[in-house]
Amino acid sequence: MEAYLSEWLALLVRWFHVIAGVAWIGASFYFIWLDNHLKEPPEWKKKEGIKGDLWAIHGGGFYEIAKYKLGPPEMPKELHWFKWEAYSTLLSGLAMLFVVYYMGSPGYLIDPAKADLSIGQAMAIGLGAIAAVLVIYEALIRSPLADNGKAFGLIFFAILLLADWALFQVFSGRGAYIHVGAIIGTIMVANVFLGIIPSQWALVRSVGKGREPDERVARLAMLAKLRSTHNNYLTLPILFIMISNHYPVLYSHTHGWAILAAIGFITAFARHYFNLRHRDIHKPWILVVSALLTIALIWAVAPAPRSETAASDAPVVSDEAVMTVVNTHCTACHASQPSHPAFQSPPAGIELKDTEALTTYGARILQVAVDSHYMPLGNVTGMTEEERQQLGQWLTENGSGK
Numbered sequence: 001m002e003a004y005l006s007e008w009l010a011l012l013v014r015w016f017h018v019i020a021g022v023a024w025i026g027a028s029f030y031f032i033w034l035d036n037h038l039k040e041p042p043e044w045k046k047k048e049g050i051k052g053d054l055w056a057i058h059g060g061g062f063y064e065i066a067k068y069k070l071g072p073p074e075m076p077k078e079l080h081w082f083k084w085e086a087y088s089t090l091l092s093g094l095a096m097l098f099v100v101y102y103m104g105s106p107g108y109l110i111d112p113a114k115a116d117l118s119i120g121q122a123m124a125i126g127l128g129a130i131a132a133v134l135v136i137y138e139a140l141i142r143s144p145l146a147d148n149g150k151a152f153g154l155i156f157f158a159i160l161l162l163a164d165w166a167l168f169q170v171f172s173g174r175g176a177y178i179h180v181g182a183i184i185g186t187i188m189v190a191n192v193f194l195g196i197i198p199s200q201w202a203l204v205r206s207v208g209k210g211r212e213p214d215e216r217v218a219r220l221a222m223l224a225k226l227r228s229t230h231n232n233y234l235t236l237p238i239l240f241i242m243i244s245n246h247y248p249v250l251y252s253h254t255h256g257w258a259i260l261a262a263i264g265f266i267t268a269f270a271r272h273y274f275n276l277r278h279r280d281i282h283k284p285w286i287l288v289v290s291a292l293l294t295i296a297l298i299w300a301v302a303p304a305p306r307s308e309t310a311a312s313d314a315p316v317v318s319d320e321a322v323m324t325v326v327n328t329h330c331t332a333c334h335a336s337q338p339s340h341p342a343f344q345s346p347p348a349g350i351e352l353k354d355t356e357a358l359t360t361y362g363a364r365i366l367q368v369a370v371d372s373h374y375m376p377l378g379n380v381t382g383m384t385e386e387e388r389q390q391l392g393q394w395l396t397e398n399g400s401g402k
């Protein structure tokens with residue numbers, strides 16, 4: 001019953017997290033699009049202090065949007081702020097860390113082959129890493145480095161790379177990925193909470209008093225712009241991390257941290273093309289390079305081909321022998337009624353009850369239990385390399401080696 005209810009809790013929190021994330025990133029994409037499509041307004045609008053306008057049609061109506069150079073002559077009664085999308089994404093994301101990883105299935109997070117952590121230690125490392133990177137980022141953006149956007153970007157990337165590598169040394173691949181995601185997400189929300197919103201408040205206050213923004217307000221606006229640029233480049237990488245838990249082929253790879261870094265770099269680079277294009281600077285080679293890098297990555301992380309001859313030299317693995325391996329290492333979880341207390345139903349819907357089921361899921365099993373050590377989750381059953389080879393050989397001989 002407990003496992004069943006926590007499954008529902010995980011579902012509801014995850015669902016909410018996705019909804020909040022869609023609302024946040026969607027609003028963010030929309031405003032970037034708006035800013036980039038504003039056109040010079042007619043004279044009469046300029047006289048009212050409007051610096052750009054655009055027309056749109058959506059949902060059966062026309063919209064006229066105007067952006068003021070500074071602010072409207074009079075503060076509107078109701079001014080919409082966009083911040084709860086970001087805050088609720090962070091809060092639900094943190095809740096998910098607890099529900100899914102810290103309390104739900106520590107097997108997603110802890111890999112005893114890397115570090116045999118207690119759940120308390122894993123939490124301390126995970127939450128500590130998020131807090132540490134946040135503190136460093138906030139210190140840097142308040143330092144003179146903030147005046148050099150390019151240097152800041154490079155150093156920031158190096159810090160994320162270091163965190164990615166370090167977390168991968170102590171956590172399972174999946175746990176490391178999700179913590180890098182949590183670090184990036186926390187920084188993005190801090191950018192809203194500690195930089196963008198305070199700068200908007202300062203602007204609202206000076207406009208309210210009918211003043212031109214002074215130097216302090218202008219500096220806040222400059223830093224808010226830098227923070228928002230960082231968020232812009234981080235959106236595609238963080239969306240990748242949000243869906244990455246479906247791809248053990250990436251995070252369970254020996255060099256999973258480098259794969260994550262490469263994908264982060266490529267997606268941020270591709271984003272750069274669109275950012276430039278919005279400013280009417282066309283550099284299509286950026287997209288070409290991103291595509292070539294992606295192809296190179298796909299090629300570089302491909303599992304080594306299984307050699308048929310090696311398999312034929314080894315003694316044939318019988319059906320009984322392979323089922324002994326599966327029953328020892330898989331069926332505590334992958335059964336219609338798992339005996340493992342954390343699961344109420346077979347994880348990923350995969351029931352490994354006979355050799356037929358093995359061939360059905362063969363390609364995926366090879367990926368997660370032979371080519372990588374993702375399964376058994378956290379190697380709870382202590383599966384040996386020899387047993388993995390036996391499983392791999394049986395699957396190859398029975399037509400799943402492709």
Ligand code: HEC
Pocket residue numbers: 107245246247248326329330331332333334340347348350361364365368369375376377380381383
């Ligand atoms: C402790 C419980 C546990 C054990 C033991 C276990 N698994 Fe899993 N398995 C899971 C969970 C949980 C998932 C879902 C993982 C996810 O969502 O990424 C899963 C997913 C899978 C998948 C689907 C992966 C994918 O994303 O395509 C395969 C295949 C698999 N397991 C095979 C095995 C095999 C083979 C064994 C035995 C060698 C095994 N598992 C042992 C818990 C377990």
